[in-house]
Amino acid sequence: MAKKRILIPTVEEAQELGVSSLVPDLEVYHATSRIVHRQLLLTPEAKEEFRKFMRMYERYSGLRVLSYCIMTNHYHLLLEVPPMPEGGEMVGGVDLRLSEEELLRRLGGLYSRRTVAGEWEGFEGLSIAEKKKSRAFWERTLIAIFERYTKRMHNLSLFMKGLLQRFTRWFNKENGLHGTLWEERFHSVIVESGLACRTMAAYIDLNPVRAGICELPEDYRWSSYGEAVGGGRGAGIARAGLVRALHGHEGREGNSRAWAQGGVAKEYRRILLAEGVELAEARSDGKRKVVRRGRKREEAEKELEELSDEKSRDLKIAKVVRCRIRYFTDGAVIGSRKFVNDAFQMNRKLFGKKRKDGARKPRGALKDLAGEIWSLRDLQKE
DSSP: OOOOOOOOOOHHHHHHHTOGGGSOSSOEEEEEEEBGGGOOOOOHHHHHHHHHHHHHHHHHHOOEEEEEEEOSSEEEEEEEOOOOOSSOOEETTEEOOSOHHHHHHHHHHHSOHHHHHHHTTTTTTOOHHHHHHTHHHHHHHHHHHHHHHHTTSSOHHHHHHHHHHHHHHHHHHHHTOOSOOBSSSOEEEEEOTTHHHHHHHHHHHTHHHHTTSOSSGGGOTTBHHHHHHTTOTTOGGGSHHHHHHHHOTTOOOOOHHHHHHSTHHHHHHHHHHHHTBOEEEEOTTSOEEEEEOOBOHHHHHHHHHHHOSOOHHHHHHHHHHTSOOTHHHHOSEEEOHHHHHHHHHHTGGGSOTTOOOOOBOOOGGGGGGBTTBEESSOOSOO
8 A cells, every 4th residue: 555645744734743844935845756667768858848748737736846856767857846825816705826917827738728818708808897897707707716726826736647647648549559657646745955965956967967868967968957047047956046945934035046156056966976977997907997977177176176175975976976876766755853753753654653753764775874964764674
């Protein structure tokens, strides 16, 4: 039976149980799933379509893609789920939250102009005076439209459901197939902003390097880092959201220009450089055998020195993320000890009576960050 998905609570739920750390400035999740039977079905064309649908649902739902990587048989998404705006226009006693203009903009990300115009038929063209004359009609129409569409916004599960179903329909139609494309429902892990988020983002962007597809993460076309370095306007890593997530609640604000000029770019680049170095071992005939492809060590070390000397933690992260880390897909919650323990208290009924607290020191590939990063699930097998 599938495990119950653990989600960050509402403000009211957290306050009731006294777990304030679970209501962060940023609500971040790592989501991933694989193609059924792990088949290598995601061609370059399919990856482009997946990214296109991802951006469409991002615009519609209000979620933000902070980091992503689309591989040949699986994907990784690091998603921020902001709350619905507060204090919207009151219509017929209902708080609509979003303005009419914002709702139209979001609908345009997912639906055709004809569909959007059809929703406003007999309504959109009314002047303010006409709306007031037929206020009951205006209110009923507006409330119905908002209720139909906004209930699917700012929701992780509905974002993933819409994205995966839309992509599956496209893929099956293109290939003459039927049925499910994904191995199982998507995995999700709650990620605390700051160190845990920075580590997770690097782990995601380094997928193609670990797989030996490329030497440098910026050389991979279907990832957030490659998109950002290439000047992609939608690249999550270059946006203010991830700058804040990487540094925690008191982190620096920023935009793509600030990211490119320094700040978090240097720290993040340092992690990726250290991980991407080629590993080789000596053979009996005196030659070197490459055991992991990557950038030439002397090149990487030269750039590392240019970035800064304050790199101990970043190099520690780099050592961790060069491995496949099961905690990042099955750990349920990743973050500081208090953050994980608060998540445990919110989901106490999902665990045995003998368990006293939630935070577990990770082992295996993540053990070098044990004490700084904790996990809700104690995974026996790495």
